[in-house]
Amino acid sequence: MHTKNLISITDFSKEDYLRIMKLAADFERNPNQNLLEGKVVASLFFEPSTRTRLSFETAINRLGGRIVGFSDSSSSSVTKGETLHDTTRMVSNYVDLIVMRHPLEGSARYASQISDVPVINAGDGANQHPTQTLLDMYSIIKTQGRLDNINIFMVGDLKYGRTVHSLLQALSVFEKPIFNFIAPPELAMPVEYKRFLDNKGIRYFEHTEFNDIISEADIIYMTRVQKERFTDPIEYEKVKNVYILRNNMLDNTKSTMKILHPLPRVNEIHPDVDSNPKAYYFTQALNGVYTRQAIISHIMGLK
C-alpha cells in the first residue's frame, strides 16, 4: 500500500519510515535507476531554497525523470495574482508528480486536496518539511545502525525549528528514544511537544547550558539561533554565542557520535569542527538525494 502524498511526517507509519530507509540505502549503492523515465515532475518553489530544490532535482534526474517548474514565485504567475488553487489545478494536469515549497503553512495539504497527482511537501512555512526528517533519520540509521534507543541532543532554536519538531515526532515511534533539549528559555521546546512526549511516556531533559552533558549523546542535532526570532535584541546578544559547538567540546563524546545540522549554518558550528570525523552535516545533505529518490519511488509505487 502506497501513500499518495507526503505532506506531514505523521502521514507515514513506522513501516513506511523503515521502507524509505531501505530504499535509500539501495539508491546509495546504485543511484542511477531510470524508474521515472517518461515521467514529468513539477518542481514548484514559491520561495527559494537552494539545497532542497537541487537535492530534489538531482534525485529526479538520477531517476531519469524530466522537470518543469520555477525556483521562486517571481518567475511564476503568482506575481499576476494567481491563487495556489489555480496554479495547482493547472500544473497537476500537466505532470505526474508535484514537489512543492511554499511560504504559507498548510499550503501543501491544500494543494494535495486539489491535485490529481501526488504532492510532496518540500517545506510549508514553519510547519512541515518531511523529506528533511526522513533524510535525518536515514543519517541516523546509517551512522548508528539503528533508530531504536537513540539519545539525541537537540540544540539551538527548539521553539520555531520545524526540523526538530518533525524529527521528535518521527523518532517517537521507535523504541526508547531519549531527548535532550538545549536552548535559551526564549527558544525552548514548545509545551505541546513536551506534552506529546509525556503522553507517550518518552523521557526528555531540558538544559540551558551547552557543556559536557553532551558526552552521552548518540546524535547532536544543531540548529540556527536566528536573530529575528527574538523580541528583545539584548536577549539575542546574550545567547548568540552560547550555543556554539566547538571542536574542543567533543573530546569526551562517544566515538560513534555524529553531529547533524539541516544547514545552512551561520556560526553555531565552529569551522574547526568540520575536520572532526564526528561532523556529519555535509554527508547528511548528500543523504538527502538518496532519501528523496526513495520517497519519490515509494509514493509513486515505482519500487
Add this chain to the structure above:
Amino acid sequence: MDKALQVSAIKNGTVIDHIPAERLFDVINILSLYKSQNMITFGTNLDSKQLGKKGIIKVENRFFQGEEIDKIALIAPNAKLNTIKNYEVVKKRVVEIPDEIISIVKCFNPKCITNHEEIITRFTVISKKPIELKCQYCEKITTEDEVVIK
C-alpha cells in the same frame, strides 16, 4: 414553582439557556439573530448557581441544528437548548463540541493558507475543555481564547 419568569415565555421555538453573561451578545451575533424576523427575547446578568451570571435567549419559531449548535458550543460550552412546543419543554439538550469543526472557525495563525485563499477551514478537536482546535492545514492549535467564529 411560583417564581416569576424574568424573560417571558414563548409558545413554540427554542430557549438557549446557561450562556455565560459576557458571551450573550456573541451568541446573538454568530447566529445572526440581529437579522432575524422572528420574535426574540433575551436577558442577561440573571442569577445562576452554575455560572454566577448567565444570559438566556428565547427565539420564537426557530429550531437550531447542526452547524448552528456547533457554533453555540464553541462560545458557550455549557449552554442548554430547550425546544418548546405549545409552552412546554419537549426536548432538552446540552450543546456538545463535535470532534471536528468545519468551516465556522477562523485559524488563529496569520500564516495559515486558510487565511489567504478561499478555503473551508477544518479543525480536529484535540481538547473540549479547555477548547483546543488543531488546524488540519497548518497543524497549529487554536485555543479557547483565540477562537474567532467566521
